[in-house]
Amino acid sequence: MLGLVLAGLAVWFVLSQNSGRNIASRMWSALTGRTLTIDVSQPTVVDRIQRLQRLETVVYTMDKVVTGAKESSILPDFLAGDRLLMMVHGEVVAGIDFSGLKPGDVKVNKREVRLHLPAAQVFSVRLDSAKTRVYSRQTGLLVPTDPNLETQVRQEAERQLQDSALADGVLRTAQQNATSTITSLLQGLGFEKIEFD
Numbered sequence: 413m414l415g416l417v418l419a420g421l422a423v424w425f426v427l428s429q430n431s432g433r434n435i436a437s438r439m440w441s442a443l444t445g446r447t448l449t450i451d452v453s454q455p456t457v458v459d460r461i462q463r464l465q466r467l468e469t470v471v472y473t474m475d476k477v478v479t480g481a482k483e484s485s486i487l488p489d490f491l492a493g494d495r496l497l498m499m500v501h502g503e504v505v506a507g508i509d510f511s512g513l514k515p516g517d518v519k520v521n522k523r524e525v526r527l528h529l530p531a532a533q534v535f536s537v538r539l540d541s542a543k544t545r546v547y548s549r550q551t552g553l554l555v556p557t558d559p560n561l562e563t564q565v566r567q568e569a570e571r572q573l574q575d576s577a578l579a580d581g582v583l584r585t586a587q588q589n590a591t592s593t594i595t596s597l598l599q600g601l602g603f604e605k606i607e608f609d
Contacts, residue, residue: 461510461513461518461527461594461597465509465510465511466507466508466509466510466511466535467507467508467509467510467590467593468505468506468507468535469506469507469508469532469585469586469587469589469590469593470505470506470507470582470585470586470589471503471504471505472503472504472505472506472577472580472582473501473502473503474501474502474503474504474573474576474577475499475500475501475543476499476500476502476569476572476573476576477497477498477499477500477547478497478498478500478565478568478569478572479495479496479497479498479565480495480496480498480561480562480564480565480568481493481494481495481496482494482495482558482561487554489550490553491553491554491555493550493551493555494550494551494555494557494558494561495548495549495550495551496546496548496549496561496562496565497546497547497548497549498544498545498546498547498562498565498566498569499544499545499547500539500544500566500569500573501539501540501543501544502537502538502539502540502544502569502570502573503537503538503540503573504534504536504537504573504574504577504582505534505535505536505537505538506532506533506534506535506577506582506583506585506586507532507533507535507586507589507590508529508530508531508532508533508586508587508590509530509533509535510530512530513530517530523602523603523604523605524603524604524605524606524607525598525603525605525606525607526607526608526609527594527598527606527607527608527609528608528609529587529590529591529594529608531583531587532583532584532586532587532590533583533586534574534577534578534582534583537570537573537574537577538570539566539569539570539573544566544569546562591608594606594608
């Protein structure tokens with residue numbers, strides 16, 4: 413009797429180790445009648461991807477010097493000009509919005525899936541106020557300081573930041589990163605062949 417108990421404990425110890433856990437769980441499932449099923453049907457895949465909603469896949473940061481000026485066509489700048497030089501630090505966040513994913517965008521065939529990814533888009537362009545500062549301001553002797561000039565320069569800085577990010581391929585990078593992320597998600601669901609169009 414003691415020999416059977418020791419043999420049972422030895423078998424249990426071997427099966428409970430990392431390599432044997434899978435075997436032990438299968439044996440336990442067979443004894444209890446419980447089975448594991450993973451639903452990889454098309455509605456489930458669509459639901460899992462839609463839960464991502466806005467997948468931010470790239471953050472593009474940049475430091476830039478932006479100038480703004482108001483000049484008079486009659487008087488020289490030292491009398492009627494207003495010039496602002498600003499050092500800005502900002503970021504562009506891009507990714508893919510999955511909220512509009514339709515059931516027709518996902519085609520499931522056993523362990524194969526074909527997915528139509530929405531196009532990458534810019535989600536936000538923002539300046540970091542803590543790292544953005546006015547470097548210099550020169551106002552003419554005959555005019556007051558324009559309170560709107562700094563706001564206009566900030567708006568221009570955001571526009572230039574977005575243009576630079578687009579020129580550097582931020583949308584292409586966002587699309588590639590999203591493809592990698594979705595591939596990992598679908599492999600985790602058990603798909604062996606994943607295609608994008």
